[in-house]
Amino acid sequence: MAVIGVDLGTTNSLCCVWKDGGCVLIPNSLGEYLTPSVVSVDEKREILTGKAARERLVTRPQDTAASFKQFMGTDKTYMLNRLRFHPEDLSAIILRRLKEDAELFLGEPVTEAVISVPAYFNNNQRTMTKIAGEMAGLTVERIINEPSAAALAYRHKTGANGTYLVVDFGGGTLDISVVEIFENIVDIIAVAGDNHLGGDNIDQALAEAFYKRHPGLKDKLSETEKASVLKMAEQSKINLSFAEQTMMVYVHEGKTYEMVLTNQLLADICAPILAKIKAVLLHALKDSGRHISAIDEIILVGGSGKMPVIKEYLTYITGKTPRNDIDPDKAIVLGVGIVTGIKARDKHVQDLIMTDICPFTLGTNIYDPASNDADIFSPIIERNTSLPVSQAHTYTTVRDFQTQVVINVYQGESMSVKNNLLLGTITMPVPSMPAGKAAVVVRFTYDINGILEVDVTCLQSGEHQSKLIVTNHNLSDSELRERREIMSRLKTPPREQDQNRFLLERGARLYEESTGALRELVAYEMSLLSSVLERNAHVSEIEMARNRFMQFLNSVDRPDEEIYLQGGTP
Ligand code: ADP
Ligand code: MG
Numbered sequence: 001m002a003v004i005g006v007d008l009g010t011t012n013s014l015c016c017v018w019k020d021g022g023c024v025l026i027p028n029s030l031g032e033y034l035t036p037s038v039v040s041v042d043e044k045r046e047i048l049t050g051k052a053a054r055e056r057l058v059t060r061p062q063d064t065a066a067s068f069k070q071f072m073g074t075d076k077t078y079m080l081n082r083l084r085f086h087p088e089d090l091s092a093i094i095l096r097r098l099k100e101d102a103e104l105f106l107g108e109p110v111t112e113a114v115i116s117v118p119a120y121f122n123n124n125q126r127t128m129t130k131i132a133g134e135m136a137g138l139t140v141e142r143i144i145n146e147p148s149a150a151a152l153a154y155r156h157k158t159g160a161n162g163t164y165l166v167v168d169f170g171g172g173t174l175d176i177s178v179v180e181i182f183e184n185i186v187d188i189i190a191v192a193g194d195n196h197l198g199g200d201n202i203d204q205a206l207a208e209a210f211y212k213r214h215p216g217l218k219d220k221l222s223e224t225e226k227a228s229v230l231k232m233a234e235q236s237k238i239n240l241s242f243a244e245q246t247m248m249v250y251v252h253e254g255k256t257y258e259m260v261l262t263n264q265l266l267a268d269i270c271a272p273i274l275a276k277i278k279a280v281l282l283h284a285l286k287d288s289g290r291h292i293s294a295i296d297e298i299i300l301v302g303g304s305g306k307m308p309v310i311k312e313y314l315t316y317i318t319g320k321t322p323r324n325d326i327d328p329d330k331a332i333v334l335g336v337g338i339v340t341g342i343k344a345r346d347k348h349v350q351d352l353i354m355t356d357i358c359p360f361t362l363g364t365n366i367y368d369p370a371s372n373d374a375d376i377f378s379p380i381i382e383r384n385t386s387l388p389v390s391q392a393h394t395y396t397t398v399r400d401f402q403t404q405v406v407i408n409v410y411q412g413e414s415m416s417v418k419n420n421l422l423l424g425t426i427t428m429p430v431p432s433m434p435a436g437k438a439a440v441v442v443r444f445t446y447d448i449n450g451i452l453e454v455d456v457t458c459l460q461s462g463e464h465q466s467k468l469i470v471t472n473h474n475l476s477d478s479e480l481r482e483r484r485e486i487m488s489r490l491k492t493p494p495r496e497q498d499q500n501r502f503l504l505e506r507g508a509r510l511y512e513e514s515t516g517a518l519r520e521l522v523a524y525e526m527s528l529l530s531s532v533l534e535r536n537a538h539v540s541e542i543e544m545a546r547n548r549f550m551q552f553l554n555s556v557d558r559p560d561e562e563i564y565l566q567g568g569t570p
Helices: 051-057 087-108 123-135 146-158 199-213 221-240 263-269 271-288 308-318 333-341 477-488 495-513 517-532 539-556 560-565
Strands: 002-008 012-019 022-025 038-041 048-049 065-066 078-080 083-085 112-119 139-145 162-169 174-182 184-193 245-252 255-262 297-301 356-358 360-367 372-379 385-387 387-398 405-409 422-431 439-446 450-457 464-469
Touching: 002 087, 002 333, 012 087, 012 333, 022 333, 038 051, 038 078, 038 087, 048 051, 048 087, 051 065, 051 221, 051 495, 083 087, 087 112, 087 123, 087 360, 087 477, 112 123, 112 146, 112 333, 123 139, 123 199, 123 422, 123 477, 139 333, 146 162, 146 174, 146 184, 146 297, 146 333, 162 271, 162 308, 174 271, 184 271, 184 356, 199 221, 199 245, 199 255, 199 263, 199 271, 221 245, 221 495, 245 385, 255 263, 263 271, 263 308, 271 308, 297 308, 297 333, 360 387, 372 387, 372 439, 385 387, 405 439, 405 450, 422 450, 422 464, 464 539, 495 517, 517 539
Parallel strands: 002 112, 112 139, 162 297
Antiparallel strands: 002 012, 012 022, 038 048, 038 065, 078 083, 162 174, 174 184, 245 255, 356 385, 360 372, 360 405, 387 439, 405 422, 439 450, 450 464
């Protein structure tokens, strides 16, 4: 049975398999490698995913969810057409679809996966990613950090040794890591990141700049219309990866609103975002203890890494031109694929050893009698420590004749544990003695899969307790079974209809975005296709209707980049 490698992205997800000594990308039902991480529920309560769902971000935003990866491990829920989802349920829906694509592609069942997550994901978010896999019927063999995956892909492709700064700038997250590759060892030295910073923020900043240029416009727009403006802003941003200048255009109630956008203007609009990127970059270098001159190359990956503004800014602040030897969209999934190859002990990659680090600090709380503050964080394993790691601290009692010591296990970086995440608690009885006389040794052992073992030993009594904090068990088995059950009852449209569904959703979006004669034309063309689909026509007839509709869409809904760059007429 096959193991798949998955880049479960905030914006786009990709899937691959290690085969015949190489990584093979798996196409989805539309024949594409990138599946938008978007879920929508339609009127019949069928679950749409990928591109069809993405069209509905404009037409049915209230029934459509995107960027839910940012909320993994939180209590946030989504109500889509009266069905309630947690972020991990939505991730599970995407994973289930990737699993189906893989099964069809490979012609065999797929039950295991290696999934990448942002390096900055905390234990809870990692656990929820594993649970999402479980709900999709996949045993998650290993969770790996996205930058580790990108570095692996780079090493595999170039065979180069050195110290690298991996910058992964996606739709919703930024991860910057310092990675060393020497001979066959890939060593992650430091990671830093911001899991609320990505291309989405640039689209928003751009849309705001557009509204600022046209005072009063924003207040006149409905939510759907604002979503259209955001989509237009994203498209304009993408255009600038291919052209020096583009025109932002939005038509509302017969009036045309425009704004000329250049890379220079985009850089100005992005200034606050660029400043945040610099802060994360400095954080990564500082944690690694390396000056930028000790970095051999900058490896730039992620969709937003294609932006000239980002490339130039990184060159400006580091004095080095970022490399992108590997397609920035695919670097991570290719690296995850290599990990599946290593796991399968494939001879092409088995000599590669990958170390990893703990991306956050783990510790407990101590009491400071001077300030009477019991919320002070005492780190035991510092962030960026190489894994596996085992570290111990000794703590003494603070009150006379206390009979027990409570060890709370926290994850986070704040001095006050109130701001950190409580992972678990161990209560240890101690002999009743004057303050400072009884002592316990607390040992934290953190392994490569993010499983924390906490051992507490009382030095006076010799009593020992240990607890595995496999955050795996946040959900009980019965809860998990229940969630899988709900998942299996969700209806999805038959796969062979995916292409039709996408076309109709795209038509519906175009209908909403257009007015007058074009709008009537869209409605007419849609009705032609729908009627052929509804009356179960012959395959050849469906094919003809589909081609006609596709040609129609491509003539009126072409991406700007195609119109303005590939020699078309505007
Ligand atoms: P994630 O890792 O969050 O899933 P991706 O790496 O797929 O995200 O990046 C998605 C982001 O990349 C989106 O914000 C999208 O607008 C942006 N993007 C994709 N292609 C380009 C391009 N050619 N130029 C600029 N931005 C792009
Ligand atoms: Mg990504």
